[in-house]
Amino acid sequence: MEYFLQLFFAGLTKGSIYALIALGYTMVYGIIQLINFAHGEIYMIGAFTALIVAGVLSVFNLPVAAIFVIVTLVAILYSSAYGYTIEKIAYKPLRNAPRLSALISAIGMSIFLQNYVLLAQTSDFLPFPSLIGQFEFMASYNHILSSSGLVIIISTFIAMVLLSLYIKFTRMGKAMRATAQDKKMALLLGINVDRVISTTFVVGSALAALGGVLIANHIGQINFFIGFIAGIKAFTAAVLGGIGSVPGAVLGALILGWTESFSTGYISSDYQDVFAFILLVVILIFKPSGILGKKTDQKV
Amino acid sequence: ADTIKLGVAGAHSGDLASYGIPTVRAAQFVVDEYNKNGGIDGKKIELLVEDDECKPEKAVNAATKLMSQGVDVVVGHICSGATKAALSIYLSQMIPVISPSATNPALTQSGDYPNFFRTIAPDDAQARLEVDFAVEELGLKNIAVIHDKGDYGKGLAQFAKKFIEETEGVNVALFEGVTPGALDYSAIVQKIKNSNADGVIFGGYHPEASKIVTQMRKKEMNIPFISDDGVKDETFIKVAGKYAEGVYATGPKDVSSNPLAKEAEKKHMEKYGEQSGAFYLNGYAAAQAILNAIDNADSTDPQKVMQAMRTNYVETPLGKIKFDEKGDAIGVGFSVYQVQNGEYVELNY
Amino acid sequence: MFSEIKKSLLVSVWFMFLTFPIMVIKVNTIENTIIWRWENLVLIGLGSFFLSFLWRFMHNKKATKRRQDYKDVLSKLFYDNLIENKKVFIPIVAALIIFILLFPKMFSTYQVTIMTTALIYVVLGLGLNVVVGFAGLLDLGYVAFYAVGAYTYALLNFNYDISFWIALPLAGILGAMAGILLGFPVLRLRGDYLAIVTLGFGEIIRLVLENWGEFTHGPSGIAGIDRPNFGFDLSIVGSINAIYYFVFFFVLVTIFFTNRLQNSRIGRAWVALREDEIACQAMGVDKTKTKLSAFAFGATWAGFMGAVFAAKTTFINPASFTFLESAIILSIVVLGGMGSIPGVILGALILILLPEYLRAFSEYRMLIFGGAMVLMMVFRPQGLIKSKRRRYNLESMSKKKLKERQNAASS
Amino acid sequence: MLRLNNVNTFYGNIQALHDVSLEVKEGEIVALLGANGAGKTTTLMTISGIVPPQTGEIFYNKTPLHLMKPDEIVKLGVCQVPEGRHIFPHLSVSENIDLGAFLRRDKEQIRKDVEYVYDLFPQLAVRKNQLGETLSGGEQQMLAISRALLSKPKLLLLDEPSLGLAPIIVRQIFDIIKQINRESKTTILLVEQNANLALQIADKGYVMETGKIRLSGDAKDLLNNDDIKKAYLGGV
Amino acid sequence: MQPLLEINGLTMDFGGLRAVDNIDFNIYSKEIVALIGPNGAGKTTFFNCVTGMYRPTGGDIYVHTDRDNKKRVNGLKPNKVTELGLARTFQNIRLFKGMTVLENVMIGRHCRTHANIFSALMRNKRIIREEYESASYSYHILERVGLDVFANEIAENLPYGAQRRLEIARALATEPKVLLLDEPAAGLNPQETDNLIDIIKMLRDEENISVLLIEHDMGMVMKISERITVMDYGKKIAEGPPGEIKENPDVIKAYLGEDIDAQA
């Protein structure tokens, strides 16, 4: 039983990590139907910015909590700025182009950003300072769930709820939903579609940055390539849950996390990703638009 | 030709770039040193750098390009797979190739590649040492063997598994691969714990090792963790921090007191403002060994150079080395290290 | 003019802000040292200032090009002439073929090797073009079929010493079967759901190759695969040239076949399926069969090329069959112009040769490559060459005209 | 109120509007007629800024619309119910209506206006919480008009509001158009295929043909024009 | 006489919504029948069930293949239904936009031709002939509906009215016995509508095709149809010749409104 719980929480933590990245994926996809392959790189840049800022701040002898807050805020600021800029450069000019063109542009952008960080920083892994200490009340559960894992799970949950509320109730959220469903009509209702799309990228990137900081802190190391696998996994999770849906992204990510953790624990980690992808195929066969996805059946 | 052309090939971009770039830097330092002193027999040395991303097909391209440019000798490639692919090209003109990091045993032991040398020990030698150390010194009985599914790590782990199974009274508790680059290894860590292993042998590189060790230690699993040369890297200690304490890793004999190694490290620090990375010293030694061989042979004729590699010792940061008939370095001894107070300390084993 | 400068200044300030932490600061968290590289900030500032002019200039050009329709018509006419006017087209193609045939005589072995690689990707691109460009099925796991072909030959050769010429057709057949295997479960899926499942399929194949050590030799791969035997003994250089010619021959065959199919009953059904699945079914097209045939046909070429690839590198391991490879092949198709055969050929040559020729830029190589991909898409979103539909000769089919002619003859 | 001067609009290389000039006075209903592909929809899209004109000017009162972005134009009170209704499929009826008031901040007044449109179309009130995509064609058309009304347009552009509707609903919709014109003093530019009905409620009419304005005049005169009768009213 | 298409108790549910409710319907050779009803009555859904787009939840659909044989087509795939001789057009035009007009029609020939991948690659005499015949057959259909001048144009560049006719041409290429047209006159001006009426009549008279059409343009419906079926809320509320239907109070209440002539 304990083993089960351990695997359960291992999967939950991992799933939450995927979820934070998947949320941004799903938002961007929802609004412009673009698989934003560069999203993983935004997450990586968030983590790098955090590392750099933490390094600079370490000179000042601040309390760890303060460093954590500042680092997170700056990472969010910068990732958002990158997300915003990337959209303007690589996607906006392609808005009326065939959808695959934007996809290729995204792949190119992803390669570019990886190498940009590789060249400007280093190819090596860098240690990420531990910014979240061990909570005392967690001491006796530590063998099941670490403190940083707990923070990730809670943050993901909060991010999901806030994001859902934001999309459901704010003006911008409404504008996002309208833009996602019918851009031309949104324009005709006076919605500034460009701004809505930019905002989506900014919000999605901010979430990725938050993920970057938390995950780097949890794992303790980063390099320029971490965005790639994380991005693919998050994309998988978003599709599994039904791309475009916020709770779907989280659910998909959790299922993915659990599949990986239980298949490792009870079968073999060699084939962990194989199981994950097989699960994906099976779920999509029975629910072709993901678990919580909108039916895409066209009315004839 | 009026220059001697030294090729350096390996992964310089993509996810494995960090294993290839240090060798380029090392070779550059060695070549600069030679050229400062007037080159070899009055000929300057020209460095030709080619990226192969550790992919076989790119390695073939890189090798063909180097050959087209009339390369005399090659330091590289980095990954065993890419090296094998590239060797099929070099073999046609018997270009001497010396790798700082390709550890696949077959490269030397199969006899297929007479022009191949390396300044790193093959996987089986390391695995032997790891297992003997684990069993004899640490008295482990039930060992979990984990690897990163990679060419190097898995090969090593398979040897370790084989050696453990051959030893009376010792079991393999678990034999599994982890996905490199994955975000989190807590599931596999829990599984190790659940297998009641009394020690872990890990085959692979430091990023995964540090993640696994960190999570093991955070979960208060304090069983011995034994790994390989891919982990015996300063970065591992930097990244894993306090969790690195007590970890064992095999690696070339300690050379930190070797003045050449000190010097090489110093150069790197001066020029790049950071410590060197993986296989830096191996690369350094490889470049030195091959250039020295040319010097001794007074020729770039492959046969003569290879002969010189096998007969003459050369002083390198790794010590005084020459190469055996198969191409493995003689004099690159292996030791077991342990992280103590944030440093790798050579054990007397 | 003044406002232009102001705009560029803004851009420049923005990029200096954006790249500040990553370009300027380098920290060492262990030794607590920080390196400030202010010179980079200046470079970025100046660079983005000037590049922003270029960027806007290019955008304006793109916009005005759309406007000056008469000019566009002219260039279109020119292009149409090139393709349709046999007098121009045939000599160009002939010259091209002669150039390609003489290529090994004129250039170094290295050039021949990378050209062979490029030609292999031409075939791969044309194969994927059938799936993505014609049938509109977004396949992100195409590399899986390539791997199947490569391992077919490698394993047969390694275990049973089977020659390349026997393994080649088998590789194609197994590729096709893998295509059908993938096709079945994903038929119901649309658009990007299909994309992720194919991506997953590609990963599954790679992971199995990596983990099933007893069968596939795992990550250390299979070495010493025989080069094809062309009936007479060849040196390595000779053999590289021979493979080059063989691949070139294969390119011709692929072009010939895909071109034939494009304007056949099946090819039309593929395109129609891409345009509107529902209408297509209502017109009597069997969706399942048609989709599967596209998958299988596309995969066959990947299977063939896999075997050629294994023979060419003489060593394979799973590292050659990553997702990035699928992404590159897809980029070839999209960048070249979806559905357009000459476009895909051009796309493959550019995308595969570009990184090789960028070797001069050494470590900036992939940076430039990524950037170039973005720019090419931004400024040529339709791809380099747009696909064209076949025009039919109507005269011969018209009953009306036939009658008129008969009437004219009889009267 | 609205004036187009020699407007030329392109789709890529295809010129869809050739020197189109027309005028709509405050309080009028103006019908824009023409065969398929004549450029009626394009004219509306050009006014709304979705497909900006290449040359020519569009003035709304004194404001140059041809220099403005679509959302700014809507802010001025120029709203369009586009061809094909464009209901947001995954939003409920009430959310669809709310979006009409996207630019408005006067919550009180919005509530009153929502009630007004529910009065106008009682069927919609019943289906408040139903998703847009599940409505029948006629209901979608009502929803589209309601949504436009919520943005309090001073000038309403209607593109083929009767397309695909049952006869009984067509009449209802035309009655409502008349009603909004009279009661809320909304100026209306109406594009219609059903020329007969359109001219019956319009003050003025324009007839387009292949991107050009071919005829214009009083609605009554046009109704009795033989050419028009033949081409657009179905026989004589 | 044998009907061509025989439908008994057809029912279609979407979740809780019964869009088509127990409809009986027959169509005979050389008939033009109209299906009318308010928006959302279930007319298009009825088409979708008959042509295999949806699998009906209840009832039977039979196609009479010859004098004594009938085949149940419930749940058959759309392409099979088309092979059996039912072809349709769509309410919102669904052309293959990027293909030429001729190619659009040639897709209709798909189910009457046989070339597979291998024979297409070999392109032997038989295949060349088949290709030629399929092209010329398609071209003749274009001549019939007056689209031959556009044959090599890309379909999406066609004027709207021509696109409507192209949909019909494409359906004709499948050699249907019954042609189902979903609002073929929507968005057409009266002149174009008259043109369409002539085409439909010509099809019946010269090609022996029966036509079932959904239409809201009462002028056209009254002019063309021999029989009208009226649906409301999924149910059949009336059936009969135009004159009768025009006077039917239920139909007037649900659909036509009071003075229908003012509109027509």
Ligand SMILES: Nc1ncnc2c1ncn2[C@@H]1O[C@H](COP(=O)(O)OP(=O)(O)OP(=O)(O)O)[C@@H](O)[C@H]1O
């Ligand atoms: N997005 C587009 N791209 C290219 N051409 C277009 C586009 N939209 C319309 N056109 C062309 O512009 C011309 C005018 O079309 P428009 O839609 O304005 O006509 P319309 O009068 O509204 O016709 P309808 O009665 O069919 O709605 C037509 O020839 C049409 O083919």
Ligand SMILES: Nc1ncnc2c1ncn2[C@@H]1O[C@H](COP(=O)(O)OP(=O)(O)OP(=O)(O)O)[C@@H](O)[C@H]1O
């Ligand atoms: N795929 C579907 N899922 C759920 N409901 C549907 C679906 N298709 C149709 N409906 C519903 O079934 C009912 C009948 O729709 P249908 O399209 O058949 O109407 P119609 O008679 O063709 O109307 P119109 O004249 O407006 O085209 C409507 O209420 C519609 O919302």
Ligand SMILES: [Mg+2]
């Ligand atoms: Mg229109």
Ligand SMILES: [Mg+2]
């Ligand atoms: Mg309908």
